[in-house]
Amino acid sequence: MDWTTDISAATARIAGHVLRTPVLTSSALTGTPVAFKLEHLQHTGSFKARGAFNTLLSSPVPAAGVAAASGGNHGAAVAYAARALGHAATIFVPELAGPAKIALIERTGATLHVMPGEYANALNAAQEFAAQTGALQIHAYDAAATVAGQGSCFAEWDDQGLDADTVLIAVGGGGLISGALAWWQGRRRVIAIESEGTPTLHAALGAGAPTDVAVSGIAANALGARRIGDICFGLASARGTPTLLVSDAAISDAQRRLWQAHRLLVEPAGATALAALTSGAYQPAAGEKVAVLLCGGNIAPDPLG
Structure with a gap:
């Protein structure tokens, strides 16, 4: 499958229907510069x-x-x-x-x-x-058209001048990280971040095949697919994609840090990738340039009702 062509076509197709979400670079959360894409500001509050x-x-x-x-x-x-x-x-x-x-x-x-x-x-x-x-x-994550659409996020980020060696992405069913893996084709290191209560990709890569997992925790209403998608499993397996698990406490802490530093409200899933950095689960090498996707902003309860 020619993912580059499909994602480029999707990017052009949906232009005018979706928002070109902003990016920022900040040292306020970790002490070193981190590039962020604010996809929680997309229509309906997520990349979806x-x-x-x-x-x-x-x-x-x-x-x-x-x-x-x-x-x-x-x-x-x-x-x-x-x-x-x-x-x-x-x-x-x-x-x-x-x-x-x-x-x-x-x-x-x-x-x-x-x-x-x-x-x-x-x-x-x-x-x-x-x-x-x-x-x-319309499948939430395990369909080619869905993955190509999500891949437009990363094509757009490149067009906005992303300067990163490594990108941390939260994983539920795998549609978003599939878009990243399909677009970058190894040009950037992509790391899958999952909550301890929703380890679908982690479990599948450990078992050698997609497998059912029990789901729980504060991010389960966004990352709570019981089984990773076949597309994601294939792409992640082929690229040897690393996976890291973070605790609910680490996710909540990352949410608080985003609010305190930048007045950005994200839901638990939206803070999951950042939690790997702020908790120390992922420790960048000296000089490594890291980026984080903030994927969702539908916080509950709605702070303004």
């Missing part, structure tokens, strides 16, 4: 709008509209993109999505189903709905 728009703009959408399962952020992005392009959307989320993300989806006008249990239950329901109605299902 990129994959949603790329899928809808590159696929025929049936009269039944689109369907998606989500821990919250993907569902909001699909619902937003569908509304912008004039399509009906039916979204399935688990209860653990939480009231802030549920309210965000409701504001788009999509039909919303809140399912008991975790993300896997919402995914099963979305698959059944799509099979029954003919709706286009």
